[in-house]
Amino acid sequence: xxxxxxxxxxxxxxxxxxxxxxxxxxxxxxxxxxxxxxxxxxxxxxxxxxxxxxxxxxxxxxxxxxxxxxxxxxxxxxxxxxxxxxxxxxxxxxxxxxxxxxxxxxxxxxxxxxxxxxxxxxxxxxxxxxxxxxxxxxxxxxxxxxxxxxxxxxxxxxxxxx
Numbered sequence: 001x002x003x004x005x006x007x008x009x010x011x012x013x014x015x016x017x018x019x020x021x022x023x024x025x026x027x028x029x030x031x032x033x034x035x036x037x038x039x040x041x042x043x044x045x046x047x048x049x050x051x052x053x054x055x056x057x058x059x060x061x062x063x064x065x066x067x068x069x070x071x072x073x074x075x076x077x078x079x080x081x082x083x084x085x086x087x088x089x090x091x092x093x094x095x096x097x098x099x100x101x102x103x104x105x106x107x108x109x110x111x112x113x114x115x116x117x118x119x120x121x122x123x124x125x126x127x128x129x130x131x132x133x134x135x136x137x138x139x140x141x142x143x144x145x146x147x148x149x150x151x152x153x154x155x156x157x158x159x160x161x162x
Contacts, residue, residue, distance in 0.1 A: 021100050022098070028078070066098075068136055
């Protein structure tokens with residue numbers, strides 16, 4: 001029987017407080033169940049990439065999802081890409097922005113389904129260090145399950161702070 005080592009909540013995590021300027025994005029916002037999320041993400045990312053190609057623009061950074069609540073049956077989520085300048089939306093694609101201000105970030109490596117302990121550790125760290133999250137959390141996806149094994153997935157988790 002293989003033993004699994006207990007994971008110390010602060011052992012593998014590097015939390016960083018950063019301050020950023022406004023980042024323009026193109027995104028699609030919807031409400032979905034967590035089970036349907038991969039389908040919604042794929043649909044949104046594909047439509048935004050097609051639209052950017054149509055207008056001759058490119059993404060400025062990794063794909064993201066912003067979570068406005070943690071209701072797994074009615075997840076309010078915004079999915080999109082940072083862009084280099086303000087661009088007009090089209091249809092369900094909206095012009096939006098990641099707001100300026102303070103944020104706490106952590107780079108996570110591994111399967112999406114195993115991110116829970118990282119969220120718990122970040123929340124505890126923010127509480128212990130007097131940081132108040134706004135309730136909006138971004139995840140930036142630097143690769144995808146179609147490109148690498150789940151254990152190699154890189155996700156930057158970013159909590160907006162009050």
